[in-house]
Amino acid sequence: MSDEGTAIPFVDRYFRIDARSLGLFRVLFGTVLIADLIHRWDWIRAFYSNEGVLPNHFHLFQLGEKEKVWSLYHAFSSVDEATTAFLLTFIIYLCFTLGYRTRVFHLLSLVCLVSLTGRNILLESASSSLATVLLGMSLLLPLGLRFSLDSLGLSMANRQERSAAALNDRSAAAVTAPRSLVAFLMLALVGFVLAVAALSQSGPSWQDGSALYYALHTDRWTGFLGELERNSMPAGALAVCTRAFRYAEFAVPCLLLLPVARRLSRGLAVAAMLFIGLTVGLLFTFGAYGWAIAAAAALAIPTESWNGSRDGKRPIQLVYDDSCGICGWLARLLKRLDRRHNITFFASSDVQELPDGVTEKMTTESMVVVDAKGGVYTEALALSQILRSLPCVAPLGWLLRLPLIRQASRALYFKVAGNRMEISVACGFGACGLPQRHNQADEEEVSTPKPTPASRWSARAKALVATVLALLLLGGVVVKTARHRDNPRLAALAGTTAAANALATIVTIPRVTGSWGLFAPEPPRKNSSIVVDAKTRDGWQLDPLTGHPPNLDLSVPARARLGHLWSVYSEAIRLPRHKKLRKELRRYLNRGGYALNAKPTKDRKKRRYINKLHVQWVSAPIPAPGAAVPAKRQVTTEDILNPRRPASPRRLGPKKLPNLRSLVR
Numbered sequence: 001m002s003d004e005g006t007a008i009p010f011v012d013r014y015f016r017i018d019a020r021s022l023g024l025f026r027v028l029f030g031t032v033l034i035a036d037l038i039h040r041w042d043w044i045r046a047f048y049s050n051e052g053v054l055p056n057h058f059h060l061f062q063l064g065e066k067e068k069v070w071s072l073y074h075a076f077s078s079v080d081e082a083t084t085a086f087l088l089t090f091i092i093y094l095c096f097t098l099g100y101r102t103r104v105f106h107l108l109s110l111v112c113l114v115s116l117t118g119r120n121i122l123l124e125s126a127s128s129s130l131a132t133v134l135l136g137m138s139l140l141l142p143l144g145l146r147f148s149l150d151s152l153g154l155s156m157a158n159r160q161e162r163s164a165a166a167l168n169d170r171s172a173a174a175v176t177a178p179r180s181l182v183a184f185l186m187l188a189l190v191g192f193v194l195a196v197a198a199l200s201q202s203g204p205s206w207q208d209g210s211a212l213y214y215a216l217h218t219d220r221w222t223g224f225l226g227e228l229e230r231n232s233m234p235a236g237a238l239a240v241c242t243r244a245f246r247y248a249e250f251a252v253p254c255l256l257l258l259p260v261a262r263r264l265s266r267g268l269a270v271a272a273m274l275f276i277g278l279t280v281g282l283l284f285t286f287g288a289y290g291w292a293i294a295a296a297a298a299l300a301i302p303t304e305s306w307n308g309s310r311d312g313k314r315p316i317q318l319v320y321d322d323s324c325g326i327c328g329w330l331a332r333l334l335k336r337l338d339r340r341h342n343i344t345f346f347a348s349s350d351v352q353e354l355p356d357g358v359t360e361k362m363t364t365e366s367m368v369v370v371d372a373k374g375g376v377y378t379e380a381l382a383l384s385q386i387l388r389s390l391p392c393v394a395p396l397g398w399l400l401r402l403p404l405i406r407q408a409s410r411a412l413y414f415k416v417a418g419n420r421m422e423i424s425v426a427c428g429f430g431a432c433g434l435p436q437r438h439n440q441a442d443e444e445e446v447s448t449p450k451p452t453p454a455s456r457w458s459a460r461a462k463a464l465v466a467t468v469l470a471l472l473l474l475g476g477v478v479v480k481t482a483r484h485r486d487n488p489r490l491a492a493l494a495g496t497t498a499a500a501n502a503l504a505t506i507v508t509i510p511r512v513t514g515s516w517g518l519f520a521p522e523p524p525r526k527n528s529s530i531v532v533d534a535k536t537r538d539g540w541q542l543d544p545l546t547g548h549p550p551n552l553d554l555s556v557p558a559r560a561r562l563g564h565l566w567s568v569y570s571e572a573i574r575l576p577r578h579k580k581l582r583k584e585l586r587r588y589l590n591r592g593g594y595a596l597n598a599k600p601t602k603d604r605k606k607r608r609y610i611n612k613l614h615v616q617w618v619s620a621p622i623p624a625p626g627a628a629v630p631a632k633r634q635v636t637t638e639d640i641l642n643p644r645r646p647a648s649p650r651r652l653g654p655k656k657l658p659n660l661r662s663l664v665r
Contacts, residue, residue: 012303013262014184019177021301022138023099023147028295029134030097033109036131036288037093040116041086043565046594047120048073048082053569053588054120054581068509071118072111089116099148106143110135114510121511122572122581123565127287129512130193133477134292136510137189140182140466145175155336164322164353167335167345180463182470189474190296191253193516194276196481196490198249203522206246209239210625214523216283217622219560220530220567226283227557235625245279248272256300263304273297286518287564314342314389317355318382319368322347325424327367334386342389366417380410476506480514528619529560530570530640532589535612544593544610553635554620574617574640582641589613615640 046052056074076085089112095105117128144150161167205211216222216230255269274297280290321327348363355370362368369382377385387397400409482494532543533550543550551559590610617638
């Protein structure tokens with residue numbers, strides 16, 4: 001990595017992503033995956049068990065050879081089994097986010113994400129497709145070089161500080177990501193997705209600036225903040241936001257490829273991606289789509305921005321007990337967390353070198369921190385000062401100063417400090433925080449072996465394989481996108497050759513739809529939602545999906561917000577090709593759906609059984625921007641389970657023919 005103030009080579013501008021950007025992307029994207037899993041967890045009975053809308057055996061039987069679907073979750077049938085699978089998935093996502101065995105858990109996270117989508121094909125959407133391609137392409141990049149447990153463990157093993165002078169030595173070379181064509185293809189993928197999204201949004205409402213207005217008035221898409229926004233923001237402001245949203249999608253690929261003013265252009269690209277992602281994520285319920293774009297903005301942060309501010313703004317002096325193993329190990333850990341060089345370390349055994357205002361008695365009773373103004377802090381207040389000097393955990397330092405938390409942290413500190421020697425022995429540490437097997441070593445830095453010709457050729461082979469895989473994945477995304485019905489302008493890129501079909505198959509198996517444009521070609525002009533009108537045996541009328549009376553006139557927007565999964569499922573189940581899957585929806589609702597928590601039990605009251613059931617797609621026109629809301633809504637309904645069939649012409653059968661004998665008479 002180039003030092004601050006040094007020009008970045010031209011090759012590095014396009015073929016290297018900063019290791020810190022990769023690490024930040026992993027943390028943010030892993031958090032998005034965990035949040036998406038938690039949302040799915042709320043509907044685990046409905047969508048991922050045999051008590052829901054699509055049992056695994058029925059799913060596989062109906063698909064047959066028509067669909068290329070693969071999912072580990074087909075092996076889990078009951079709610080308890082599916083819950084176990086979700087718990088394992090959560091652990092895998094968490095390990096990936098923390099960067100523990102990063103490459104292994106990255107691959108397992110991709111397997112889990114593809115399995116979640118393949119378990120129920122009615123839930124596939126632009127959200128799952130975008131998350132899958134980002135996770136698949138980033139698998140070929142070294143996401144664990146920074147901000148990970150892997151990098152921390154490697155640093156602790158390679159450099160073993162035994163003194164305060166070694167702790168204050170910050171001359172170690174920074175870890176850099178290697179140059180790779182995959183880095184360029186990763187950014188190209190993000191730019192391609194946003195450019196296609198902008199091209200797909202070609203309807204009249206995008207031209208006159210009313211697209212976000214109509215999208216925000218579609219209750220099944222709108223979140224709580226979106227409802228507040230549509231009620232408080234004028235139509236003119238929404239028109240400005242609509243145009244800014246689409247222009248930002250067009251601008252991102254151009255800014256990522258701009259060869260000059262890299263820090264400014266990449267900064268604008270990051271701002272545009274955050275604007276797109278946060279607009280979708282905060283205002284709408286489109287699952288991980290918006291948050292994935294916001295997480296991908298970390299990939300565009302250049303090295304110049306990371307190196308812009310390195311000097312510490314909250315310098316402190318820390319006196320630690322160098323005779324305590326665990327204390328020395330924690331000092332080494334703090335050095336690696338202190339990326340801005342705020343902390344200067346002092347060993348308690350060096351009495352002559354102690355900071356002003358610190359006595360030897362203080363160091364034997366507690367760790368001591370001296371701030372820039374000369375204030376001396378001990379015990380829990382010293383811990384608060386340390387946390388405040390670390391930007392990533394600075395808020396925790398302020399929390400430790402609150403009254404009740406301060407007393408609790410002080411009691412915990414005394415408990416740990418009083419048993420620090422026993423803790424050191426239990427952890428296998430000797431003096432200075434090093435494992436006991438290293439106590440006799442003389443070197444503080446473990447020398448790394450020089451690369452051999454065999455290792456260099458191995459690295460080149462791995463880079464070549466990664467490049468080929470990235471090109472295949474990007475090619476599959478391009479072909480699948482061009483074949484989607486929303487992208488007629490890209491139809492020439494699809495092709496019908498065997499190579500194009502093979503590329504499309506690569507992304508078809510993980511259920512990548514190729515649809516990237518939200519509200520494409522434009523949002524609907526009718527507010528529509530699925531509404532279930534059910535009656536129990538005792539005459540109780542309710543919607544089993546909400547537990548409230550049926551919202552048949554769409555007058556209560558909150559009851560139409562069932563979340564991303566139900567929004568995607570309700571739109572898919574209406575399609576004629578999914579007609580055979582509707583009977584499983586009927587069975588799920590007859591069991592009571594989500595509102596009655598219809599788990600089979602012996603003491604279930606019979607009066608809760610559903611007696612009559614109507615699943616309707618209710619639609620009401622959205623008034624034009626600036627128009628008054630009509631006093632009475634013009635609502636139309638469509639019965640999903642029993643669609644109306646056109647009346648067939650009556651035919652005269654044998655019994656309808658006139659009696660010939662009567663005519664003769």
